Amino acid sequence: MRTVGLIVEYNPLHNGHVYHFEQAKRLTGAEAAVAVMSGHFLQRGEPAVVGKWARAEMALRMGADLVLELPVAYACQPAEWFAYGAVATLERTGVVDALCFGSESGDLAWLSALADGLSAESAAFRTALAARLKQGLPYPAAYGEAAGDTLPEADARRLAEPNNTLGLHYLLALRRLGSRIEPATVTRHKAGYHDREAADARIASATALRRMLGEDGLEALRPYVPHSTYEVLTQELAAGRGPVDWDRFVPALLHQLVTRPAAELESLAEVREGLEHRILQALPRLQPAAGTIRFEELLAALKTKRYTRTKLQRTLLRILLNHRKDQLARPILAEGPSYLRVLGFTSRGQALLKRMKRTATRPVIAQAGRFADPLFELDVRATAVYALGYANPHPDELFRDYYQPPVRAD
Known part of the structure; x- marks a missing residue:
């Protein structure tokens, strides 16, 4: 069963994500999809609008077969470690054949050539990157400028776009891990990553949707999200578990x-x-x-x-x-995630989990129970803190990681 990996936040899942999902399966010829999804807190240092189990349900109802959590140690990092943690998670399942990511360029050959040239980061490059970050540049721009010391200006400019930067780091992570996973990319469709307004009648960025949810209410999201996403958001808001900011x-x-x-x-x-x-x-x-x-x-x-x-x-x-x-020291992060936390699965995902009993190179955690691991403890604490953002947090919500079974959907 050919399987494609996706690295996602789904904050919330919208029609643009559906387009990427469909294109990812088409481009890679995959029958199944594994999503590595950030938990309660996201890459730009923000809380998710609803919790990780709700967003896992959105993913499964869209068509994903298995949703794994990207540990908070990696989920809230700049591109380098975010990408490394996510790709390492996919690699360590042993069942993922391809990785498909969105990019502004849609040009895998260009990104692969850059990755080949930048895979052995010199001390001079790291010094240049650190200097630009110290100046206050966002990571994509800082990385693009530092790389630009050895790249043509046009390449450096394209590299400064956020999804191109992430895509490059996915490719670099594949090389660092010696992975057999085949990469593919889909051009980002209609809505830009930071766009605060809807691009057209059906496509809007997650940033725009969160703004609309806060200013205009849930009904405003209907044209831009699948019905299943709308249902999950309705359920979470009714329970006082969102929108969280x-x-x-x-x-x-x-x-x-x-x-x-x-x-x-x-x-x-x-x-x-x-x-x-x-x-x-x-x-x-x-x-x-x-x-x-x-x-x-x-x-x-x-x-x-x-x-x-x-x-x-x-x-x-x-x-x-x-x-x-x-x-979160560099040597610890370089080890990659030490477990594979299952947030949800379908019947096809259950078949993948059975295969993973033989192929996974890290423990597969469906129910936490007494599982002990330093990085997992950070996830447990993140869940407890996130629950404090609910309208009326119940004590059970604080320790939900210990008793919540994976979401099942078909």
């Missing part, structure tokens, strides 16, 4: 910030170059417009050319989740 976590975040001295903040992941001092100095100067501090007001007080929105969101998320530098 950063404002739900401001009190918990402020508790972390006001109770930790600068030295403790500095020990946390993503807190570098004196950012802990800037955060603590900004807090007394906040003047909330509505009497309560909103996340956007905190971001505005911290943002500079050096500290971009995404950088700050990732930093504040690591503070919220209490992720220490030593827990």
